[in-house]
Amino acid sequence: MTSADSGTAAESPAQPVRGRPRSEAVEQAIVEGTMKLLEEGVPLGELSIERIARTAGVGKAAIYRRWKGKEALFVDVLRTVEPDGPELPGTSMRDDLVALLEWQRRRGLASRSSAILRTAHAQMKSSPRIWEAYHSTVIAPRRKLGMEVLRRGQRDGELRTDLDVELVNDLFMGPMLVRAVLRPDADLTEGLAQRIVDTLLDGLRPPGAPSVGGAAAPRSVSSPADPAECARSVTEHP
Amino acid sequence: MTSADSGTAAESPAQPVRGRPRSEAVEQAIVEGTMKLLEEGVPLGELSIERIARTAGVGKAAIYRRWKGKEALFVDVLRTVEPDGPELPGTSMRDDLVALLEWQRRRGLASRSSAILRTAHAQMKSSPRIWEAYHSTVIAPRRKLGMEVLRRGQRDGELRTDLDVELVNDLFMGPMLVRAVLRPDADLTEGLAQRIVDTLLDGLRPPGAPSVGGAAAPRSVSSPADPAECARSVTEHP
DNA sequence: CCATTTCGATACGGCACCGTCTCGTATCGA
DNA sequence: TCGATACGAGACGGTGCCGTATCGAAATGG
Incomplete structure (x- = not known):
């Protein structure tokens, strides 16, 4: 999606990659290190590229080579860490x-x-x-x-x-x-x-639904009698 | 109560205040400036004493004179900004x-x-x-x-x-x-x-409890016998 | 009048980080 | 083998903030 480029990029269709390819391990180490810091409760404001590089055991350049800045990295980490949604039984x-x-x-x-x-x-x-x-x-x-x-x-x-x-x-x-x-x-x-x-x-x-507990009498809930006159009475506060 | 405590000493019972007294206006300016920055979405990590001083139009020393650091100041601001709890009607x-x-x-x-x-x-x-x-x-x-x-x-x-x-x-x-x-x-x-x-x-x-207004059917929620009660059904939902 | 304290302002040395760049080395395609 | 690129490490000048100290000017009490 948006900005996808910054993400685990390298999806270039026709790319004559000439030199040494980027290490996937480095990629993981950076993301993993960022998550580790986040886990420890370090707020985003105290996160720095240098600190992430130190934690991940990589050079700063390795990070700047992949992401534009701390924010872009954080967005990617966000996407990576997110677990898959739950599987719904679908029974009810x-x-x-x-x-x-x-x-x-x-x-x-x-x-x-x-x-x-x-x-x-x-x-x-x-x-x-x-x-x-x-x-x-x-x-x-x-x-x-x-x-x-x-x-x-x-x-x-x-x-x-x-x-x-x-x-x-x-x-x-x-x-x-x-x-x-x-x-x-x-x-x-x-x-x-x-x-x-x-x-x-x-x-x-x-009203008439079976399942866990029996329901009782029918109820008509939201049918305002006359909104105009009962409109206030709760709406005023100093 | 606003200010003047928690953070620093301040509350000394019998103090022969000799020199120029601290300005209450300065106190307010500092707290107000901090709130202004917080309002603007500046995260705590980007808040600095210097920035607060700049915003509030005071010297850094004026802040350090009253609070030990950014954290103590923040705690005081927290208490100051918190509105009084709601008044409960007590009718039900x-x-x-x-x-x-x-x-x-x-x-x-x-x-x-x-x-x-x-x-x-x-x-x-x-x-x-x-x-x-x-x-x-x-x-x-x-x-x-x-x-x-x-x-x-x-x-x-x-x-x-x-x-x-x-x-x-x-x-x-x-x-x-x-x-x-x-x-x-x-x-x-x-x-x-x-x-x-x-x-x-x-x-x-x-199950057997009467509605707010009392009387009649147990579950007939909005049959507004009482005008004070029908306020709930005012929804004007888009 | 004078000691005392606060005021805004600002200078100070120190620190962490910024983003770029350069090393020497490693690893790829051609 | 050779050119290109990535790697870790870290040097580099710049920025912003730290917390303290000092300044001259107010403002208070004795």
Whole structure:
């Protein structure tokens, strides 16, 4: 994708590579060294090419030969470290959601992924390029996956159809993301994914649906009687 | 309270201040300048005493006279910028939760608070002192407040008693936090707090409990018998 | 009036890093 | 064998920041 060149480049169709080829081992050492530093909690601001070169045991030139600067390198590392998305069982929306959340939970437990995740979120405000790369390669696909699961759930009668799937997606992912990303000391015990999904489903499942727990009376949720007159009452704050 | 403590000595009980007193304006200029830089997205790693002094229009010595270093200053800025917690209406658990989430939403919309919040989260991994200060002065009290609201809700029959309040708290706060803190481009439209709380409550409310307004059907959520209650359904979603 | 302390400004030596460039060596294609 | 390129190492001048010190000018109390 964008800027792909900077990445593990060397994809030149017709290239009469004349001299010594670039060492793949050096490539890996650089990325690995960067990840190691990131894992140790070194913020992006304290990362320097010289320090990475020292850690990786390579010369500075070897890095500048491949990447334009620290930022481009970081984007590549971001893409490299990202684990593959979870495999969805496909048996039901509920099971798929559990799988998605369970994957997030494990990811939060992995220090490598976790630390880099944090740094990425930290820097995205100051560096639109990093945020752009991270969003398009990591967040967007995962989010899209969640949406599809939810929409399928709506078709199959596992999820109320009167709700905005964007919101529902955040209702499911939010709690786990907060624990995995925002709070380093949070509880991420086994079974958390199921608990979240099932607790939420108890209210999200449409009236007559079978599955885990029985649902009860029908409910009509969002049909405002008269928006005009009840519009405020909660909206004012000094 | 703002300033004048934590960082440096300052609070000496009986001090025969002999010479020229420290200017309160200088104090404010320093904190204000730091906030301005933080707002602009400058990460903590790129913040320097010299840059702060330049921005604030003060001498470096004026800063070193008050704070031990960049970290101590940042902790003080953190405390200063943090807005007061929300006032809870106390009419019901549901209303209190809406107030809590609404406060988070507004906070997410305020660029100042938001940017500093992000930076704080970014740096806490690498700097335990900052995380400690931020956690004890900001996160812990707010979290405690949420817990109390939920426990009171359990006592009053507004919330199922078979659920872990820690988890429930994350179920409520997670979605809003994700949008406010993690995703800079997220949707934070008016009425989001109500939508989250009510959608979740539809499953969190114990079986036989009456709706907010009381009376009638257990689960008929939005049959607005009470105008104060129908505010939740105001969504104006694009 | 004078000692004391703060003010902005700035000079100081030191340090880490920047990005480029040059070594001597290693490794490829021709 | 030879030209080209990559390798680690590190020299190079430049930049920005560090934390301290010093300056003359305010501002306070005794």
